[in-house]
Amino acid sequence: MPVTALVSAKSAGVTTSALALTLASGRPTTLAECDPAGGTIRAGFLQNQVSAGYGLYHLAKAERVGPDALANAFASHLWPLDGDGHRQLLPGLTDPAQAPALGRTWPSLAQIMRVLSDQAGQDVFIDAGRLALENGRLHPTLTPAPLLHQADLVLLVVRGTEQSLTLARYLVEPLISELAEHGTGPDALGLLLIESGPFRAHQVAESLKVPVLAALPFDAESAGYLTQGGQPPRTYKRSPLLQHARTAAAQLEAVAARRQIQQQYPPQPATAQLAGVLERLNRRRQGGGRG
Ligand SMILES: Nc1ncnc2c1ncn2[C@@H]1O[C@H](COP(=O)(O)OP(=O)(O)OP(=O)(O)O)[C@@H](O)[C@H]1O
Numbered sequence: 001m002p003v004t005a006l007v008s009a010k011s012a013g014v015t016t017s018a019l020a021l022t023l024a025s026g027r028p029t030t031l032a033e034c035d036p037a038g039g040t041i042r043a044g045f046l047q048n049q050v051s052a053g054y055g056l057y058h059l060a061k062a063e064r065v066g067p068d069a070l071a072n073a074f075a076s077h078l079w080p081l082d083g084d085g086h087r088q089l090l091p092g093l094t095d096p097a098q099a100p101a102l103g104r105t106w107p108s109l110a111q112i113m114r115v116l117s118d119q120a121g122q123d124v125f126i127d128a129g130r131l132a133l134e135n136g137r138l139h140p141t142l143t144p145a146p147l148l149h150q151a152d153l154v155l156l157v158v159r160g161t162e163q164s165l166t167l168a169r170y171l172v173e174p175l176i177s178e179l180a181e182h183g184t185g186p187d188a189l190g191l192l193l194i195e196s197g198p199f200r201a202h203q204v205a206e207s208l209k210v211p212v213l214a215a216l217p218f219d220a221e222s223a224g225y226l227t228q229g230g231q232p233p234r235t236y237k238r239s240p241l242l243q244h245a246r247t248a249a250a251q252l253e254a255v256a257a258r259r260q261i262q263q264q265y266p267p268q269p270a271t272a273q274l275a276g277v278l279e280r281l282n283r284r285r286q287g288g289g290r291g
């Protein structure tokens, strides 16, 4: 199952799309909210049910202790998004000032994502936030570059508007070179189109010279629920956003599977301690969700 990282130039719908893809998934799925500018799901969709004692920031401290502590911390900082704990969230930073502390944690976290995907058969979605560049390269602290390097797919989320395409255009070249040099290959990059604005998928692909791998409809009601939480709209489960998210997840999986077969890029071997994360996750699941 693929590791898919979502990024944007600016507020195109990364968090909402990552959440929709996770909630629409029929398989065990982990959503890691790794936006260095801070997470919004905790205060939004989850309406502050999750205390600041949970989440990504605590993994930085654990990583300094060692891989075993990190694997343990990762398993215990996941928050269930459904009753049976099949869909789980690693809540993001509560304060952007925490981001520099994560600098040395990203590579180990990237390995954990690979273990979840390659060995536990999970879908993994990563909210990697807005891309920040420095001298034409990914910024070392304001972008979780190692997570993008290890991803099967990196989705640049865009809308079909002139504003969105104008900002996204500047990210394409740096992303392609980054993925060619350090990632799973330049064709890991694709677009996730949010269908608002005048431009259709083929025009967006043509304009940015990157394929549109999936599209989600503009669905203000369901997106509003995923952004703010509260009472789900009555038709939420059958909403355009959720239905298309199901289709999109299947399309992304097919593209990732094709890439893996064509390229046969080698899975990175995980350390024994990080591989132990599987055992811990299974133990928690059998024990019934959080704890
Ligand atoms: N498919 C959609 N249909 C309608 N509205 C959407 C959709 N996706 C996102 N939105 C709305 O767009 C706004 C921005 O979405 P979101 O927070 O997901 O973007 P983001 O890329 O994560 O932004 P940021 O860069 O600020 O983290 C929110 O108000 C959200 O409800």
Ligand SMILES: [Mg+2]
Binding pocket: 014, 015, 016, 035, 040, 129
């Ligand atoms: Mg966001």
